[in-house]
Every structure is written in structure tokens, then in C-alpha cells.
Amino acid sequence: MVKEGKVRIPSGCAIAAVISKEGERMTGEKIMNAMKPMHDRSNGLGGGFAAYGIYPEYKDLYAFHMFFDSRDTRKKCEAFLKERFEVVKGELIPTRKIPEITDEPIIWRYFVTPLKSVLADLQLDEKEFVARTVMKINTETEGAYVFSSGKNMGTFKAVGFPEDVGRFYRLDEYEGYGWTAHGRYPTNTPGWWGGAHPFTLLDYSVVHNGEISSYDANRRFIEMFGYKCTLQTDTEVITYILDYLVRRQGLTLEEAADVIAAPFWSSIDSKTDEYEKQKLTYLRTVFPSLLVTGPFSVVLGFDGGLMALNDRLKLRSMVVGEKGDRVFIASEEAAIRVMEPDAENVYAPAGGEPVIVKVKEGRY
């Protein structure tokens, strides 16, 4: 097939998310159903889910979800992993054969922990080491692709409509406290399994509806810090930007949102709160290359929570609702009503206004 860079494909997308603030675990059924009324926003070229809290029995191990093109690639990759990690478990990810999903690669998952000796040798902290290893596999090992690498979470993605992708991966059999979902209508790149959303790095996952116009400016900046944008897609670069700002620079999620969806200078100038004004000026000045322009609505999933964010002009739709300890987010209200017919406080956050939901400490 012709991959990214060789072909340009025109656009839509649907996103949805649900999270329990009490950390109560839900099966994937709700989020799969939520994608049904938004079916026409996708075109069958990609669907995927991120699920948090699904591997409590291995919660201290990194769960690598991987695609391989052949048994040989898998063997080679396993040998590479064993040089760097203790591989506690490796297995096929269970799938359901359905006519809607075809041409699947070999799909495995590994529960791993970095070898102490290797970490000491490289003088790297654990997360940085895992992130670098993922980058290395994805750029250097032809035919192998790590599409999920966090602890106690996992992404599941494929070429197909999201509701079919969910059935294919048997998501009704998993239970998590937080779920995000994506239906893809590829804009510039072809639909293939690796290119479906969510994009992830460590426990960060991003689902995205939109088409950012700052891709190359963002990519040039972020690649200076060791990130490799292999897929030419804006969602991948957003994932790395958030990892860079939050994990590596130590910004809060609110501050990260003020970097990527920074207010206009005229809006900053009109702020009456002097501290707020200085903070926004500082963030725009220090990270000008990480301003993300063009239409987007994204949901970032992370260990213990999620954040939803629209571009500052709000060129994509996004609706939030809640019921009890559950918070629902979707491109369309209809999707929220499928998850919870009696959802309350349904509203559309303003452009650039992050919606951050965290699970109670100790409950995830």
C-alpha cells in the first residue's frame, strides 16, 4: 500500500470518552455503543480505544501492545526486548474474527519491567528509558510497531469502524475506570493499523478530531528532544508535545493547555489578573513552537484521569456531560446520551478551555 508522505487523503473524525471519578471499572461496551450514532464521522479507515485500569494484576509492569508483520519480526523483537527488560508475560491479544475487520497483523502484548542493570548503566529514569525504547523499535525495526506502552492501560486500534474494532478486540470483556475512543476519517495519511488513534506514549494517549496547520513547526521543535514523528500525523505530534510539556518539563495540564491552545495576544492583554497575564505571556514566549493552530478537539488520557481540549478558535465540536461520578465527553451530544440518557450539565467548553477530570487518589 502507499503509506504516509506518498498520498494525501481528504477529512472528519469522532471522539468520545468516559471516566469514573470513583475509579469504578466499566466494560468497554458503553464507549463502543457511543461511537454508533457518530458512525458517519468516520469512513472505516481507522478506529481505536484507550482503556485505563484494565490490567490491575500487572499494574506495576509496562504493557506493550505490538503489531508485527511476521513471526520472524516478532522473534527478533522479543530478543531485543529481553536484552532490556524482564518480560514477565508475552501473549497474543485475544481477538474475535469478524467479517468487518480483515488483514490484521500479528498482535501481541508484553508485560515488562526494565532491567535494573541496564537502567543503572544508561543513567536514565525508568519512564525515559521506556519512551526511548519505544521510539527505537518504531523507527528502527521494520515491521514492528509498539502502539501502547503504559502501565495498567492499553490501546486497541485497527482499520475499520470503531464499533467493529471494539468487537474485534473483545473490549466488552475488559473493565477500566476510563475509556477514550476514536473513529477515523483520515485527512492526509492513509488508513493503516498503526495510523489509527489513539496515539500513545507511556500512559499518555491522544484521540483527536481535526487537522492542525502547525504540524511541521511543532514537529521540528519536538524532534530536537529525541521524539521521532514517524507517521506524519498531527495526533502523534500532539502526543509527544504533551509528554514533553507534562512529563519532561513538569508543567501542569492547565499550563500545557495554555501552551498548545494559547489565547490570542489581544486576549492576554485584556486580562485583568496580573499574575494570569504574566503566566500566559511567559508560556507563549517560552514555547512559541508548541502552539498548535488549526482545528482540533482532543482527549488526552493518562494514569488516573483525562483532559479534553479544543483549539482556541473552537473549529471542532466537543460536548461534556456528567452523571454521578461519571464524566462523558464526545464530539456529539447524541453519543453522550447513548452512554447516559440522563446525563446532566451537558455543555460545550469554550475553545482553549481544558476540561480536566481526575480519579480520586488511591482509587486507581
Next chain:
Amino acid sequence: MYINAEGLEFRAINEAIRASGGDITLAGCSGQRFICAGMSDVCVTIKGVPGNALGAYLNGAEITVDGNAQDAVGDTMNGGSIIVRGNIGDAAGYAMRGGCIFVKGDAGYRAGIHMKAYKEKVPVMVIGGAAGSFLGEYQAGGLIMVLGLGIGGKRVVGDFPCTGMHGGKMILRSDCRDIRFPGQVTVRPASAEDMQEIKKYVAEYCRLFGADEKQVMDSPFTIVTPDSSNPYKRLYAAN
């Protein structure tokens, strides 16, 4: 006539509406797009959540939504009415050129973007709550009215209203001291004559949604119009 929309896709829904005609209750909507698109002489009450582009190109039909509606309500509508007893999403009344939209609650971003008017075709959009940013962006004609009812301390409209406005009229139920307008529009308090016009639409809003007319009228109103019929004449070339 009663139509159950559950499990039906939008084509089937519109076919059923056309086949039935007259007064219709459409129940169980869940995001199906283009409901009533281009229709002329039906009267449809919708339950559930209708999808995007509800009443696009509407040509005289009457639609009532019992709850919220999504994006692009009344996209390019030509005539008829859309009444929403909840909130509406973004880009409501996009390029609307006739008929009216009444919303009980809030509107999202870009309501009334590129509304226009021609001779007897003068579209009207009345928003009961608050409107999001870019209200009336590129407005070229028609009337947009925002009442700001029940919005607490929030502003009646978000940022950058009337950006690129070059025709029509906007009426905001507020003194608008906290709102910044672009340079090419005139912002002034409503005159006695304006109040007569305002009263007509407020009365209709109150009749539809049951608000107290006297209370709604008892407030400052602000009128926004473009400075001239062609404020961008010299924007790109000195011709």
C-alpha cells in the same frame, strides 16, 4: 403521525417524513443528520437528540426540538421556523437567508455566521441564553438577537462578536460594557423605535418558551450595525 427514529438512518427518516406529511412527532432521535433538509410543508416535533445540520436548506417547514440540538442547525435555510427548547451547538444558522430560529437556551460558537438577506427574505435568529464567540461572523444581513436570560454573571456573548460583519443587525440584551467589538461596527443603545422591534421578537420568545415579557424587556439593549454598506472596500486593494 408518529415516527420512531430508533435504528433508522437519516435517509430513511427523511423519506418517512416526506411520505407522511402534515403534523409529525419524530421520537428516539440519536444523532441522525440532515433531518427535514430542504422540506417545505411539514410540521415536525423532535424528541431525542437530532444530529448535525438539522433543517439544512429548510424551505418553509416548521421544526420544534424538545431538547438540545447539535451543530449547524438551519444551515443555509431559506424559510420556515426552527424552535429549540434547549441549547444549540456551533454554527447555528450558517449562511441562513430566510425564516427564523428561536433557541430557548445557549448557542455555541459562530451562531449566525454569514447570515444574509435579500429583498423580502430577512432571516431572524433569537437566542434566549448566551452566545459563544464569533457571533455573527461575516454577517451580511438579517437579525441576530441574544437575550442573555438565566446566564448568571456570564457575558451575553463570547469573544470577537461581529468579526467581518458587513450587513444586517445584531441586538444584545446588555449594556455590553464588558464586550469588545471590532472597529468597523457601530455600537449604540437601543432607541424607542428599536424597542418596538425588540418587543415583537421578545413577545414571540415568551410565547414559545413561557418567559415573562415585562421582565425581559426591562433591561438595556444594545444595537450593533456595520459602519457602512461596504466596510471592507479598501481592505485588499485601493480601488
